[in-house]
Amino acid sequence: MGSQLTSLELNYGNNGRCELNFAGRLEDRRHCGLAAVASLQSAVFASLGAPLEFPPIEQAIVVGDRVVLAVDPSIPQLGEVVAQVVLYLVGHGVDFSQIRIVLAGQDSADVRSIERALCSVTDDPIEIETHDPDDSTKIAYVAASEAADPIYMSRSLVDAEVVIPITCARCSDALDYFGMYTLFPRLSDRRTRGRFLDYSRLADAHAQAELRNWADQAAWWVGLCVAIEVVPGANGTVAGVRAGTPYALEQAVQQDMRAAWHTVIDQPAELVLALIDGVPAQQTWDNVGRALHVARRAAARGGAIVVCCQLNTQPGRALMRLRDPNRNADVLAKQLSNDSTDDALAAAVILAAVQDHHVYLLSCLDNETIEDLGMGAISSSDQLEHLVAQHSSCLILGTAQHRMVE
Secondary structure: OOOOOEEEEEEEEOOEEEEEEEOOEEEEEOOOOOOOOOOHHHHHHHHHHOOEOOOOHHHHOOOOOOEEEEEOOOOOOHHHHHHHHHHHHHHOOOOHHHEEEEEOOOOHHHHHHHHHHHHOOOOOOOEEEEOOOOOHHHEEEEEEOOOOOEEEEEHHHHHOOEEEEEEEOOOOOOOOOOOOOOHHHHOOOHHHHHHHOOHHHHOOHHHHHHHHHHHHHHHHHHOOOOEEEEEEOHHHOEEEEEEEOHHHHHHHHHHHHHHHHEEOOOOOEEEEEEEOEOOHHHOOHHHHHHHHHHHHHHEEEEEEEEEEOOOOOOOOHHHHHHHOOOOOHHHHHHHHHOOOOOOHHHHHHHHHHHHHOEEEEEOOOOHHHHHHOOOEEEOOHHHHHHHHHOOOEEEEEOOHHHOEEO
């Protein structure tokens, strides 16, 4: 902090970089409290060999069991993590033919990432299924929750004898944290996903608690006993891998996430720079929404927020709703709360943010696309430096998609 001229080099995305000077009060929160694991294989093998409050994971699998790895595509080093889990299982008696990977997404780049990593550890084929929430043939009814809400899950999970979720850890106050088994609702049907990813419900503590309870019941009905959580580090690295039963895993992972990403700020800043780092798979509208949600907590009302990323994905249907030049924020918010498309949550966060902050996006998208969504477009270091110079205080949040701010 200080009033002297400070030279800054900002790194974001996979290889994004810009330099700027700032003469106001500066809080630089780019540090990650946990270093990347020295060996990903050692981290995976150690966690599976000694899960928290659970025997070595291979003891839960008998010959002939169908084993489904239910994978969250947002985990860092996606392909390598999945490949090492497969390698551990096969090395402990599980046949390749018993394993199926169900990916909670449909991005072909994620599939290729897993395929490449698997090729480095085996020549045996392993089926990779991408989950389609609109394909009724891939979804099965499981039961009703205590609140009489239907529980639908991927048919592959329901039919398997053993299901092992592999998910990216999130802070307990994250925008879309639903407990340890966050693959529900992502591996559910479209309507269920829409009910969970409703910003108005997520912003209400009581409503979000109800959603977490629903997710916990879904996990119980599917018979999930153990899970794997990947703790994200800076720049798309893995800071830790843990496995275990729900309660023990949640306690340990939340401690890890606080150690890595808990950020206490002195006071709200006039300008917040929220940096999204990591490979192209991390440069998503979901992460823009997460980063913006965190930045809103740190920015003074009426202040400015700049999300710096290398997003190159065109807006989907929900985001396109924001292009209405005669839009009414309340009407749009209601429409988005009933929109179950994949980018509805990000759209709702953007809509809420621009009501009380000046929001800018530095990305790989063209300026017109960004401005149509109600945000300002930053396309160069000079433009960013000019914006920064207009504010007397600045907070930099590195790896903003994973941070928690108090």
